[in-house]
Amino acid sequence: MGLISRSARFAALGVALLVLFSVGSTxxxxxxxxxxxxxxxxxxKSCGGYEPGIALDKYGNIFVTAHKQNHCDAVALDPSAPIGVRAQSWMWTSTDGVNWNDMPGLNNLLADPAQLDVGDEGDIALDDANHFYFVDTKVVDDSFTRWTVNGPGTNHMTQDIHRPVIPSLMPIDDRPWVTAHGATTVMYAGNEGDKDSYDVGSAANGCTGPVTxxxxxxxxxxxxxxxFMSHDAGASFxxxxxxxxxxxxxxxxxxxxxGSPYLYMFCTNDSGADDNINSEGTPGYTVGTLWSYVSADNGASWKRYKVDSYNSNFSASSGDNTWPAVTVAKNGYVYALFANPVSVNQVKTGTTLNLYRSTDHGAHWSKQNVTPANAGLIRYSWMSVAGDGHTIGVGYFTHQTVNGNWHVYAGTSSSFGSAVSYSLVDPVEVAPAGDFVFGDFFEVGFDSVGRLNVVYTRCTDLVPGDDTTDCLNSDIYFARTV
Structure with missing residues (x-):
């Protein structure tokens, strides 16, 4: 897999900053x-979506957002909206996983013939004071919205804030994320798309500062x-x-x-490439590093720790190295998941699905191989930890061969170190034969009663009944354990 052996690394480093143990099923x-x-x-109809995200609250509310399909990214028909169309990313809520509604107050977010607030792809998060947050990129900035949620259903949701910009000084945001905790701390994370164009902050606080x-x-x-930090529940950043x-x-x-002040970012490093002058997957940029970035003061400063290495030895690696997933259990342990592709002669031949856990706030990590039997070629994966603090959920997209059909699986284990038992989530393929499936991720999450919820993309015909248009459109689906 292109990983440096642990014994060699420990010998070279002496007392390492990282202690990474391999854990088997026990x-x-x-x-x-x-x-x-x-x-x-x-x-x-033909305005589908992809890259769905999910959040689940203590009242039983389910929140899902998704990227609108590319051919209706600017404006999509939305018959449940007051004016029949929307410009921002899809945003739904449900209490039963069957009946879905737009969020209340979305008259502030919908497409308007005079003032289109176009959104490309968004993310959602909950804090601990009944606030629900939504950021949605319009490439040069992101819109920001906050609701207060006091019970199940839309009649217990009130929109508090909507701004068409964060605002931030970063020129481009290619994929926004948001997380929050307590009553006032919100962290918005933006992806510039390369490592050269926007580098700010104090090096003394763990930031890059200006670079060449x-x-x-x-x-x-x-x-x-x-x-970018907010300490007033998103009123300003x-x-x-x-x-x-x-x-x-x-x-x-x-x-x-x-009362915890801990925030985390779990990252790949594009194998050291800057994504501008040098590209991941080219000679010299074929072994990547997984980093854990830790703030112990609500985002005022950051420390970085090495977690592991990963393989990016592909002629075109962007489709094979995808987003990591990370979450914090109720006891403060940090869990992460990453699908590490295996290659021979720059061709993908398999995937190792690695689950990580840190018991000391992201400084040192243990690793468990949770790759299923007959895994095929896993592309996307996600994980979650249940409210009991130890039950783990893992989901993945896979096809058996490069020319195989795609399916979505998910499973659970009782704790870190225990085997994950997987099931087919959807008996229908999520993409036809070939090396393409929509989006860069999907998500899983546990609800307040311990059910594992999965939101994912399934290809469909752009022209209903015309198989030649299969996967030119896609729908968002929801499933959960029973």
């Missing part, structure tokens, strides 16, 4: 979960992701932010333990 395999009938979310682009063949000194050194594709998480 208990009997539990029964695989059973999923209920998948439910299609109400996109309208690398020479051809040299490692990057900047970072892709910049974090630091517009400058802190760029995380050598960050590639990242995912944030917040510790929801009462």
């Amino acid at each position: 208990s009997a395999v539990a029964a695989a979960p059973k999923f209920g009938t998948p439910v299609r979310l109400p996109t309208f 682009p690398p020479a051809p063949g040299a490692p990057a000194t900047g970072g892709r992701y910049t974090v 630091d517009p400058v932010g802190c760029t995380l050194p050598d960050s590639g594709w990242c995912r944030p998480a917040a510790d929801h333990k009462t």
Whole structure:
């Protein structure tokens, strides 16, 4: 897999900053979960979606957002909206996983013939004071919305804030994330798309500060992701932010333990490439690093720790190295998941699905191989930890061969170190034969009663009944364990 051996690394480093233990399954395999009938979310006719995200609250509310399909990204028909169309990303809520509605107050978010507030792709998060947050990129900035949620259903949801911009000084945001905890702390993370164009913050606080682009063949000194903090529940944000050194594709998480100041970013590093002068997958940029970025003071400063290495030895690696997932359990332990592709002669031949856990706030990590039997070629994966603090959920998209059909699986384990038992989530393929499936991720999450919920993309015909248009459109589906 292109990983440096641990013994060699420990010998070279002496007392390492990282202690990474391999953990095998230590208990009997539990029964695989059973999923209920998948439910299609109400996109309208040919305006589907992809890259769905999910959040679940203590009242039983389910929140889902998704990227609108590319051919109706600017404006999509939305018959449930007051004016029949929407410009922002899809945003739904449900209490039963079957009946889905737009969020209340969306008259402030909908497409208007005179003032289109176009959104390309968004993210959602909950804090610990009944606030629900939504950021949605319009490339040069992001819109920001906050609701207060006091019970189940839309009649207990009130929109407090909507702004058409964060605002931030970062020129481009290619994929926004948001996380929050406590009553007032919100972290928005934006992806500039390369490591040279926007690098800010104080090096003394763990940020890049200003950098110069690398020479051809040299490692990057900047970072892709910049974090922007709010300490007033999103009423305002630091517009400058802190760029995380050598960050590639990242995912944030917040510790929801009462009074905790810990925030996290778990990132790839594009194998040291800057994504401008040098590209991941080219000679010299074929072994990547997984980084854990930790703030112990609600985003005021950051420390970086190495978690593991990963393989990016492909002729075109962007489709094979995808987003990591990270979450914090109720006891403060941090969990992460990454699908590490295996290649021979720059051709993908398999995937190792690695689950990580840190018991000391992201400084040192243990690793468990949770790759299923007959895994095929896994592309996307996600994970969650249940409210009991130890039950783990893992989901993945896979096809058996490069020319195989795609399916979505998910499973659970009783704790870290125990085997994950997987089941087919949807008996219908999510994409036809070939090496393409929509989006860069899907998500799983546990609800307040311990059910594993999955939101995912399924290809469909752009022209109903015309198989030649299959996968030119896609729908969002929801399923959960029963």
